[in-house]
Amino acid sequence: MEHVTWLRLQEAARLLAADEQVVAEVAHQVGFESERAFRTAFHKAFGCSPSAYRSRSRTSHQSHHVISEGTGPERAGSRGGGLRGLGGRAYPGLDGVKGARTLDLAAVANARFSRGARPWFGDAPLLGLRPTLRRIHGVPFRILDEAAGPSFVLMRSRKMARDETGRALPVEVSIPIGRRVRWLFVLHACAWAALPVGLARYVFRRTGGAEAGIVVRALGTAHPEEPDGSEANIQDWYFGYEPQQWEDARAWNLPSSRDPAATPQYLYTLRWKNPDPGVPLERLVITSRPEVEATLGVLAVTVY
Known part of the structure; x- marks a missing residue:
């Protein structure tokens, strides 16, 4: 997977865990041309659909895939x-x-x-x-x-x-x-x-x-x-x-x-x-x- 694509998917994961944007809006915001292409790439990267990822992150209150915000710095x-x-x-x-x-x-x-x-x-x-x-x-x-x-x-x-x-x-x-x-x-x-x-x-x-x-x-x-x-x-x-x-x-x-x-x-x-x-x-x-x-x-x- 290309570096830029991976970074876009990481940003998408952060957005999915943080707010209520629909998947199509998230896909557009991080630069994917279509929702279908976004869903395919997201599943390949994280092993689940964007909706499932959002549900899982809300349940655990912390996603291991999203880059941590941190409290040290x-x-x-x-x-x-x-x-x-x-x-x-x-x-x-x-x-x-x-x-x-x-x-x-x-x-x-x-x-x-x-x-x-x-x-x-x-x-x-x-x-x-x-x-x-x-x-x-x-x-x-x-x-x-x-x-x-x-x-x-x-x-x-x-x-x-x-x-x-x-x-x-x-x-x-x-x-x-x-x-x-x-x-x-x-x-x-x-x-x-x-x-x-x-x-x-x-x-x-x-x-x-x-x-x-x-x-x-x-x-x-x-x-x-x-x-x-x-x-x-x-x-x-x-x-x-x-x-x-x-x-x-x-x-x-x-x-x-x-x-x-x-x-x-x-x-x-x-x-x-x-x-x-x-x-x-x-x-x-x-x-x-x-x-x-x-x-x-x-x-x-x-x-x-």
Whole structure:
């Protein structure tokens, strides 16, 4: 089953468990051309009809097939007016702080958001992200112009090993920093992340050779309070996955400028607080795990 179809079915399962929409309306809302095609695909995915699924989920009060909302991280949309509120609340401690520097990713960028035969993560384009200095969660991020060249860094995975020209995607990318850093923020996204898994690592190399690191770990279909999901800090970008808010990682909803009513698209910010800010950081090294399907894309990096 295609990734996009599976995500649509997950969203349908959530809708069936949450409200009283008729099956035909749910099928249309998640993008199926006919109710019959929807019913066939749903039965193949969940082993029962949409109506039976709804009855079962109402009886148990919790469906094991629907992506969990969770109580550990703050549920996206629980404050600030729903999903449209994602992105407005700044990380604490940034008010009045100056000295932000956006790192230049042009030398290592290798993919585009919406242009080419296989943009973004290869299955659907990312729409509505304009080249600009954009403030997200209180942090300024520099978005590259895809009309001028590649606009983000796409890392190698089992699902995406090569770009549209046939060249191998990188397993490691190095971005120079060369300054003292108190905080480092990353604007990134992931795809093909149905399983809870560590898909990449950010390594912060200091002058003199010492280093620190963060594992980029997808939540997928795990519950945030389960062992598999307790250390997650990113979620799949597509709408079928419930967006999450953690202390040091937050979802940002990017509505399509071409179609404001389109399904939401989620990017994430990640915050790293340097435990040794007195020693200059030489570079940020991004490494991926090419043996897993979950795929990382890095759009921007900002340091303070």
